[in-house]
Amino acid sequence: MIRQAIGSKWVVALGVVSVVALVGAYAALSHHQHQVNPDDRTIPTWSQLKDGFVKIVEVNARSEERWLVVDAKATGKRLFLGLLCGIGGAMLLGMMMGCLAPVEAVFHPPLALLAKLPPTAMLAVFFVLVGTDTNMYVAMIAFGVLPSLAQTVYLSVKDVPDEFLYKAYTLGASHLEVVWNVVFRQVLPKLIDAVRLQLGPAMVYLIAAEMVVGDVGFGYRIRLQSKLLNMDVVFPYLVILAVFGFTMDYALLKLQRKICPWYAYDK
Amino acid sequence: MTSEAYKDRMVLTIKGVGHWFGKHRVLHDVNLEIVRGEIVGVVGPSGCGKSTLFRAIVGTHPPRGGEIRVCSGEGVGALVRGPGRDRGIVYQQYSLFPFLTAQENVAFGLMVDESSIPYRLLMYPKWRKMRAQHMEQAAEFLERVDLGHAMRLYPGNMSGGMRQRVAVAQALIMKPEIILLDEPFGALDEATREELQCMLLNLYLENLDALRQNQKPPYTILLVTHELNEAIYVGDRVVGLSQYWDWKSEGFDACPGATVVYDRTAPVELPGGERKYEAYDRQRHEIRSTVFDPPAPVDRRKAQTFWEELADPRNRQGVLQ
Numbered sequence: 053m054i055r056q057a058i059g060s061k062w063v064v065a066l067g068v069v070s071v072v073a074l075v076g077a078y079a080a081l082s083h084h085q086h087q088v089n090p091d092d093r094t095i096p097t098w099s100q101l102k103d104g105f106v107k108i109v110e111v112n113a114r115s116e117e118r119w120l121v122v123d124a125k126a127t128g129k130r131l132f133l134g135l136l137c138g139i140g141g142a143m144l145l146g147m148m149m150g151c152l153a154p155v156e157a158v159f160h161p162p163l164a165l166l167a168k169l170p171p172t173a174m175l176a177v178f179f180v181l182v183g184t185d186t187n188m189y190v191a192m193i194a195f196g197v198l199p200s201l202a203q204t205v206y207l208s209v210k211d212v213p214d215e216f217l218y219k220a221y222t223l224g225a226s227h228l229e230v231v232w233n234v235v236f237r238q239v240l241p242k243l244i245d246a247v248r249l250q251l252g253p254a255m256v257y258l259i260a261a262e263m264v265v266g267d268v269g270f271g272y273r274i275r276l277q278s279k280l281l282n283m284d285v286v287f288p289y290l291v292i293l294a295v296f297g298f299t300m301d302y303a304l305l306k307l308q309r310k311i312c313p314w315y316a317y318d319k
Numbered sequence: 320m321t322s323e324a325y326k327d328r329m330v331l332t333i334k335g336v337g338h339w340f341g342k343h344r345v346l347h348d349v350n351l352e353i354v355r356g357e358i359v360g361v362v363g364p365s366g367c368g369k370s371t372l373f374r375a376i377v378g379t380h381p382p383r384g385g386e387i388r389v390c391s392g393e394g395v396g397a398l399v400r401g402p403g404r405d406r407g408i409v410y411q412q413y414s415l416f417p418f419l420t421a422q423e424n425v426a427f428g429l430m431v432d433e434s435s436i437p438y439r440l441l442m443y444p445k446w447r448k449m450r451a452q453h454m455e456q457a458a459e460f461l462e463r464v465d466l467g468h469a470m471r472l473y474p475g476n477m478s479g480g481m482r483q484r485v486a487v488a489q490a491l492i493m494k495p496e497i498i499l500l501d502e503p504f505g506a507l508d509e510a511t512r513e514e515l516q517c518m519l520l521n522l523y524l525e526n527l528d529a530l531r532q533n534q535k536p537p538y539t540i541l542l543v544t545h546e547l548n549e550a551i552y553v554g555d556r557v558v559g560l561s562q563y564w565d566w567k568s569e570g571f572d573a574c575p576g577a578t579v580v581y582d583r584t585a586p587v588e589l590p591g592g593e594r595k596y597e598a599y600d601r602q603r604h605e606i607r608s609t610v611f612d613p614p615a616p617v618d619r620r621k622a623q624t625f626w627e628e629l630a631d632p633r634n635r636q637g638v639l640q
Contacts, residue, residue, distance in 0.1 A: 215413035218379045221402035223428035223493060228436055233427075237418045317475025318417045 096284040104284025108273075119273060119285075120292070126269040130186055131258055134193025138254070139247055141194060142201030147239070149202070150209020151231055160206075167199035172260045179265070189261055196257040197250040204246040208239040241315035244308040248301050255297060322352045322626050325639075330355040330390055330496050330539045331376070337384035337576060338371050345371045346382070347566075347576035351558065353497070356526040356536025356638035358519060360550025360585065361543045363560035364611050367577040369543045372560065373499050376541070378402040391496050404432055407490030411502040414486035415474040421485045422470040425457035426450075428493040460488040464518060480511035484518065491522075491538070500542045504549070512549070513594075519553050520590035526638050536638055547606055551585045551599045555637045556625060558582050559610030564619040581609045582623040587637035 078095075085095045096104065108120045145163075148155040171192050178188045178195070212235050220230045262271025270289055277285040308315065322329070331353040338346040345368040353359060363369050374380040376387055378401040389405050390396030397405075415424045430439075430453055439446045461470055464484040474482050483503050490498050504512045519540065526536035544550050550557050559581030566574050585602065588594075608614065609622045628634040 213413040214379075215410045216416060218374075218377060218402060219408060219410070219413075219416075220427075220431070221379070222377060222404060222406055222408050222495070223489070224404035224432035226431070226435070229431050232436060233431065234416065237416070312418065314418045314473040314475060317473050 093281050094283050096287060100284040101287055104282070104286075105288045108285055108288055122268055123270050123273050123289075124292075126266075127258065127262065127271070130189035130262075130269070131193065131254060133186065133190045134258065135197065135247075135250075135254055137190060137194035138197035138201060138250075139243075142198045142205055143243065145198070146202040146205025147209060147231065147236065149206040150212075150239075151235065156206070159202075163199050163202055163206075166195075167203055171196035171257050175261060175264060184265055188265070189258055192257050192261055193254050197254050201243075201246050201250055205239060205243055208242040209235055212238045241308050241312040244304055244312070248304045251297055251300055251304075255293065259293075324629075325352075325354045327393065328355050329353065329396070331541075332388045332390070332396060333372075333376070333385070334387075335385035336372070336375060336382040336387060338368065338375060338380075338382045339576065344574065344576035346375075346560075347574075347578045349385070349560070349579055351579060351582070353539060353541070354639060355496075355539050356523075356530065357556055358523055358538075358540045358542060358554045360554030360557045361541055361560065362545070362547060362550050362557060362581075362606060362610060363577065364562070367560045367562050369560055370501060373408070373501050373541070373543060375399070376497075376499060377406055377408050389496050404428070404493050405496045407493055407495035407498045409483065409486045409490055409498070409500045409503045411505045414503070415482055415489070417474050420471050420473055421461060421466060421477070421481075422454055422457045424474070424485055425460050425489045425492055426453040428489060429453040429456060432493065456492060457488075460492045461485070463491075464488045478511070479507050480515060483507065483515060487515075487518065494537065497539045497541060500540060502543050502545065505545065512546075516549060516553050517590040520588060523555070523587075523637065524590060530638055530640075547603045548594075548596050548599060550606075551602055552588055552594060552596075554585045555587050555639065556583070557585045557602070557606065559606055559622070561610045561613075561617075563610075563613050563616060565616035567616070568618070578619055580617055580619045580622060581606055582625040584625060584628050584634055584636070584639070 079098070082095045082097050085092045086097060093100070109118060111118055145155075145159060149159050149163075150156070174195065175192065178191050182188050182191050216234050216238070217230055220234045225233065258269075259271035259274070262269040263275040266272035270293060274286055274289050277283075277289075329352055331351070333349055333351040336346055336349040337344075349372060361369055361372075371380070375382040376399065378399045381387075381400065387399040388396035389399060389403075391405055399406075415421075416427065419427060430450070433453075434446060434449060458467070458470060461467055464487060466481060466484055466488070469477060469481055469485075472481075474485070477485070486503070487498075487500075504515050507515070519542070522538045522540070526538055529536045542550065542553060558579060560577045561580045562574055562577040564578060564580050583602070583605075586598070605622070609617055629639060
């Protein structure tokens with residue numbers, strides 16, 4: 053029946069089966085490909101993947117750097133700064149738009165337009181405005197996530213029932229206390245949900261930009277190694293990206309449960 | 320007898336209040352004087368402006384015409400210009416902040432009233448001490464509404480009745496001059512509703528005790544309800560707002576808005592006593608035929624006899640003695 057719950061053991065078992073099926077399908081595909089062409093590098097075998105992984109973690113003879121370390125540092129820094137600016141700006145803007153009608157009137161129309169513009173299409177604009185260093189990536193991620201995050205915050209603020217605000221005022225709260233102690237607390241779990249949803253797009257914008265103009269980073273390395281058909285390097289990078297995204301998402305979910313325990317009951 | 324005899328005991332004075340939204344007239348010339356310690360049941364047909372009147376009293380939507388004053392001591396009282404902590408409110412829905420536990424909800428008012436954000440940030444050690452006191456007080460109030468066991472529960476984990484009890488405690492802890500209950504028990508089952516009615520009557524009992532000790536009765540309550548029995552049983556006075564009054568005789572071409580058409584005393588009941596709803600038959604019928612479904616437009620002053628009734632000492636019951 054629709055929405056009928058299943059036992060937790062079943063949930064775990066089915067989850068394990070789906071991962072095993074994915075790994076098994078890859079192994080079968082790789083095996084088949086290597087039977088056709090024993091020198092194939094497009095769908096590497098497990099041993100080729102292991103060699104690829106060793107290649108990215110050990111010091112490279114030519115650059116004398118560990119690829120994974122330098123790429124992770126560069127991509128991580130860009131992603132962290134971009135998300136920080138995007139989330140901070142969206143929080144501020146969304147809260148102000150939801151609480152103050154003049155700010156809403158000024159920012160709502162441009163935000164609705166900008167939210168529809170793919171940031172990767174604006175790459176040239178960022179290129180011109182902020183150069184090609186870290187600032188460009190940060191600007192692109194921030195610009196990419198800010199409009200939709202700000203709209204989420206703004207709509208969540210609008211969703212806060214008037215009764216909560218009136219009640220807070222009758223209990224003696226100031227305007228700032230109503231914003232901080234009532235509106236923000238109510239909006240926080242929805243903001244975390246929205247950030248979880250924006251993690252994927254933020255990584256897409258960054259990897260795409262790194263592929264186009266980067267000289268270091270995950271996107272740069274994937275593009276370079278793809279051109280050389282070194283899929284034994286590309287696949288580990290993809291797995292690391294997936295694990296990183298999953299870990300971030302899980303950490304945010306845990307954070308939400310920790311700081312907003314009421315949200316699960318309220319939903 | 321007029322309200323003059325109770326002049327020093329007035330807590331809420333509503334004079335000539337009118338309200339409208341564009342061309343839609345909601346309230347017209349509403350006049351009401353509430354004596355400290357009363358529980359007043361406010362009834363009226365849907366759309367007659369009960370909630371609008373409450374919003375005007377709370378101060379979130381000040382009236383377009385007339386004035387509302389809340390008196391905390393002597394004198395005419397302060398004009399209501401916006402929300403303030405001298406008026407508490409309990410709503411039917413959204414009565415509690417969902418992100419706070421029962422205890423934190425009750426302590427919320429103390430927090431925002433006795434400290435500020437800079438104080439809480441910059442004087443953290445002092446704030447922690449103050450917070451502990453607030454939580455202790457909140458626990459006491461929750462015990463009073465029989466919810467000592469539910470202090471750490473979030474509203475999402477509570478039943479409707481528990482939520483409304485916490486909401487009442489949240490309003491009571493601030494010791495407001497008047498507490499407005501906007502259909503607080505509307506969504507509850509009959510048994511829970513009766514429990515909460517008893518809780519209100521216990522507050523009335525505390526008012527009587529305070530009067531006996533020559534103190535100010537601590538709780539004045541305005542209760543909006545759709546249940547006539549509830550208004551009569553819990554209230555010591557029933558006020559009816561209605562749009563079905565004879566506005567033509569006052570020279571209007573169209574209804575200028577709802578107004579008070581019924582204002583009479585109600586029997587004073589004690590908590591735990593037998594509920595004799597059949598004894599309310601006459602008053603229920605009276606309210607229905609004046610406020611809800613009059614056979615013809617009514618003279619709005621005809622059933623506004625509260626102050627005249629008090630001229631007879633036998634009618635001065637409860638806190639009105």
